[in-house]
Amino acid sequence: MGRSAEIGAVRAGVSARDTAGVVVCGPAGVGKSRLVRDALQGSEYRWIVGTTSARDIPLGAFTAWTRSADDDRLRLVHSVIEAVTAAPPGRKVIVAVDDAHLLDDLSVFVLHQIVQWGAAKVVLTVRDGSDGTGIPESVRELWKDKDNRVFARLDLQPLARQESADLLAAALNGPVDPDAAGRLWTLTRGNVLYLRNIVEQELADGRLQQRAGCWQWVGEPVLPNSLVELIESRFGDLPPAVGAVVDVLAVGEPIELAALQRITDRESVEEANIRGLITVDPSDSGVQARVAHPLYGEIRRMRAPSTTLRRLRGLVATELAAGPDRDEMRVVVRRASLSLDSDLPPDTDLLVHAARGAIWLADLQLAGRLAEVAIAGGAGADAHFLHAHALSWSFRGAEAESALAELAAGPWDDLDRARFVYLRATNLLWALSRPDEAKALVDAVSVGPAGRAWIDAFLVIYWFATDRPAAALEAAKAINLPDLPGVVGAETAFALTAVTAEVGRTSDALKTAATGYAAAVRGHDAPHMRFNIADAELGALLLAGRLTDVEPLADRVLTQSAELPGAAHALGAAIAGRAALGTGRLRDACRLLDQAATAFAAQHSTGWGYRYNVVRATALAMHGHVADAAAILDEIDALARPFRSLSCERSIARAWVAAGQGVVSEAVGILAVAAKTAAANGQFAAEVMCLQLATQFGTPEHADRLAELAGLTEGPRSGLAARFAAALRDGDAQELAAVSEDFEAMGDLAAAMDAAAHAAICHRSRGRRGSALNCSVRAEALAEHTGVITPALEQAAEPLPLTxxxxxxxxxxxxxxxxxxxxxxxxxxxxxxxxxxxxxxxxxxxxxxxxxxxxxxxxxxxxx
Known part of the structure; x- marks a missing residue:
């Protein structure tokens, strides 16, 4: 799994006439043996294994083919070659040797003879650095270009992150939470042997478990004894000073080389590097040292006494505090996190500062712990706010409410009171799904001018969340968005971007999104809010039809998500999936949205999970997986989320399901109701989307309303949708074909396909079979490219004589x-x-x- 190219390379190597075989090189555990076995499936091959125990026994690896006790070594070698290369008539033998670097000299000689005679193709696996170190010269000579006996060489690397995730999903027979897959890859660095051992142990201990159909990994790993012994055998007997180098890095990597040498000593660092226990690489700030593999650090931490680890963490934290970048945010977070379990006395100011930094880095779990320890040390209100903020954004709303309830008595100044109410109200609204209580809390508070902006900002968010866009816009008149602090400005910008986008004020929406991004960067408390703003900005672009701007936005979000832990990876995939859906790339959309849904399944069912499952249902229905889409929508309906119902998007999803089930009239009815509701709310861009889709489903009656909407909304979509409906109403096949071209230029490939399909239907109804065929072929080509399945496409391609x-x-x-x-x-x-x-x-x-x-x-x- 995930090695198809490498398997193909091995097969090509043994099939080529001008090669003697293939040598597969790579470090231990990357899957060399499995790869070769998979590549040779279906072939006539002999499997020989080099072992340490048989290395001193002549022909030890060929014992099974040694059929005589002849003292004449040459005759013995010949008999072994004949035995190992014997094959049924018409079959060629392949001699596969695993761990060829462990062969005894006489076994190596047998292989040389097989190669020289051309008696069989030979496939070797060797544990090797790229320079061939650690391999006897006699073995390396096997694949040197000698007498045109060339070996193909394959340097096998550890699995890449996605390859590792694919292997996990295949082995566990189900989707794996991307965060769990990422953690396992980080721990094993794609080493298949390590991965298999750890997964088997975590399954047995119940920490790797299936929840809501998705494999989740909870807790910290416990390494199997067999794996620990294997890795420790590679350490060898370490001098204490060398072991200390690895231990220091195990608690605090990466560490600048000069700092590591000050904490330990230069000679021991060099010896650890020579032994391959650590790596030393250049960085932007100098030269950094790390353990050579994450599991080396895991094992050293596991073996070391807790007092030793506490002392070493204190040493590293002290060294960082003495550095020139001691106040850089990432360094502050490292210093504080090291100090938590060290022999240093707690520094509450450092802990509070670091908690804020951990939120900025989106490490909410660490932020909560730092703030909690600071509170225990007597820190003030700021620590409590940070603690509650981290809990709320981790979807631990009940714990956040408990923590805030303890603070309700104050004492507060005006600004702290407003901050407290805002934080508690947003937790009630989003994390606890209790919008009425949130509104009552805000209505009951009395704050002066210094804190009023926090309250006004919450009202914008509340009216948006409860699907009253006009009230949100009215409340926004009381605030100056650029002046709002951090997460308040970012969250308010998210709400207003979404509202103005649906109204059809695209320029205002994009300007507001830019202000929100600036607030998220300016503050240290809104890292994930960038993704909410991006989703709202994406909505503005999709609604307006500015689809050429969609892909750059999705690429930017994916890049940002890769830099943050936790839910960020899933959010990046979800937004990219929505972008793919909006531009008609259904295969990409379903893949990305499935990936996001897997991550959101356990903890975010009424939040991000709800939001992106609506989009996912639409993608699945458009791609032909109608039953799956309907099941998702039924699950969404059962949740009864009390905020941000996404009624228009849900209606579009329901309409696609109905159309996919063949009940087009029901789909059109759903869209008509949704369009009427959007119009009543002043959400004119959303109304355009509903009416355009109704037109795609073959309803021309909205042409006049779409023409009106073209004057009320920004962007090319409304005007193009109006032309589409008018051409369908008038039976103008040429205009429908032109609209198809324009939709494609805009980037809406699904609409382009449907317009072409309707042009074909129109031409056919007037007996213009050639023109109908041309339009039908165009629709088919777009369908093949996008993966979209629609009623119009089916009618254009295979008309049935039915009403x-x-x-x-x-x-x-x-x-x-x-x-x-x-x-x-x-x-x-x-x-x-x-x-x-x-x-x-x-x-x-x-x-x-x-x-x-x-x-x-x-x-x-x-x-x-």
Missing amino acids: ERECEVVALIAAGLLNKEIAERLQLSARTVEGHVYRAMHKTGTSSREELAELWRRRKRRPQ
């Missing part, structure tokens, strides 16, 4: 519904449904409901 209502009835028969159920779904009488079934059977030449259903299923496209 729209008959198509809906047949689709529901294919879905397994009885006539009574179909009548309830379509709001018809049972007798009317029976009539539609009879006429459909007559028109298609089918003789039963079963044949009719099978005909429908055959014509339905399947997702790629």
Whole structure:
């Protein structure tokens, strides 16, 4: 899994006429043996293993093929070669040697003879650095270019992060939380042997467990004894001073080389480097030292006495405090986190400063711990605020509320009171899903001018969250967004970006988003809010039809998410997935949104999980996975989230599901209701999206309203949607084809496909078969590129001689519904449904409901 290119390289090497074989080089545990076995599956091969125990025994590796006790070594060698290369008629043998660097000299000689005679292709695995160190010269001579006996060489690297995640998902037979997959990769650095051992242990101990269909990893790893012994055997007998070098790095890496030499000594650092226990590499600030593999540090920490580790952490923290960058935020966080479990006395000022820095770095767990220790040491209100903030953003809302409730009595100055109320109210709103209590708390507070901006800002957020955009815009008149502090400015900007985007004021939305990003950077308390703002900015671009700006935004967010821990990776994937959906790249959208959903499944079901599952359901329905999409929407409905209902987006998702089920009239009805609601709320850009999709589904009746909306909203989408609806209403096939081209230029490939499909249908209805074919081929090409499946595409490609209502009835028969159920779904009488079934059977030449259903299923496209 994840090694297809390397497997192909081995197979190519043994198949090529001009090679003697393949040598696979790499460090221990990267999967050389498994790779070669997989590559040779289906071949006639012999498996020979070099071992330390047999290294001093002549022909020790070939014992199974040594059939005589002949004292003549040359005859013995010949008999071994004949035995090991013997094959059934018409078959060629491949001799595979695992750990060839451990072979005895006579076994190496046998391989030389096999290569020289061309008796068989040879595949070797060797534990090797890139320079070949650690391999006997006699073995290395095997693959030197001698007498044109060339070996293909493959230097096998540890698994990359994504390859490791793919292997985990395959081995565990289910999706793996990206954070868990990332932690396992960080711990093992892609070493397959280490990964397998740790996963087996974590499964056995119950720390790696499946929750809501997703594998989660909780707690800290416990390394298997066998793995510990294997790694310690590679350490060898370490002098205490050399071991101390590794121990110092184990508690505080990376450390500047000069600082490490001051903490320990120069000679021991050099010896640790020579032994391959540490690495020394240049960095922007000088030369940094690290342990050579994360597990080396894990094992040394596990073996060392706690008093030793406390002393070493104190030494590293003291060294960092003496450095020129002692006050740089990342260094402050390192100093404080080291001091937590050291022999140094607690420094509450340092801990509070570091808690703020840990929030800035999005390490909310560390921030909470630093603030908690600071509180225990007598720190003031700031520590309490930071502690509650970290808990709330970690979706531990009940704990945050308890911590804040203890502070309710004050004493407060005006600003601290406002900060307290804002923090408690946002926790009630978002983390605890209790918006009414949040509003009551804010309404009851009395603050002076110094704290009023915090309260006014919360009101903007509250009205946005409770789906009252007009009230949010009215409340925003009381604030000056650039003056708001940190997370308050960022969160308010998120709300206003989303609101103005849906209204259709794209320029205002993008300007507000820029202000929000500045607030997030300016403060140290809003790292994840950047992703919320990005989602709102993305919404503005999608609604307006400025789709050429979408991909750069998604790329930027993915880059930022890779730099932060925890939920950031999933948020980056979710936003990129939404961007892919908006530009019609369904395969990418489903992949990215599935990845995000896996991460959000356990802890964020009513927050980010809810928000991106709506988008995911839309993507799945558009891609043809209608049942999966419907199941997700049913789960969303069951959550009954009391804030930000996303009603327009949910309606669009429901409409795609209904259309995918063949009930296009129901889809159009859903969109009509959503458009009416959006219009009532002044959300004109959202209304455009609903009416454009209704047009894609074949409803031309919204042309006039879309023309009005083109004057109320910014961006190219509304005008283009209006042209689409007018052309569909007028039966103007040429204009529909032109609209398709313009939608493609704008970047909405799904709409471009549907416009082309409707052009084909229009041409065909007027007998212009050549033009119809051209438009149909264009629609097919866009469908192939995007992975989108729509009613218009199916109608253009494979028209059935049925009316729209008959198509809906047949689709529901294919879905397994009885006539009574179909009548309830379509709001018809049972007798009317029976009539539609009879006429459909007559028109298609089918003789039963079963044949009719099978005909429908055959014509339905399947997702790629």
